[in-house]
Amino acid sequence: MKIISARITALPKGWFDPMPQVWVTTDNGEEQLLFEYYPDEISFQSQEFIGLTIDEARHLKFVKDKQYLQS
Secondary structure (H helix, E strand, O other), X not given: OEEEEEEEOXXXXXXXXXXXXXXXXXOOOOEEEXXXXXXXXXXXXXXXXXXXXXXXXXXXXXXXXXHHHHO
């Protein structure tokens, strides 16, 4: 299944606000939470996920986390 759309929830405005979440819709019409992330470490744009599989999208987060930790 490929991702056909993605949305990212709002960035936190205060200490106790939730972290942004990435929600995706696959070509079978199912919407699911992909992951949460720390926006002070990595960032995403919705377009990055279009055309990827769920596994590829999760791997994208892994790659960005790894790059951040190695910098």
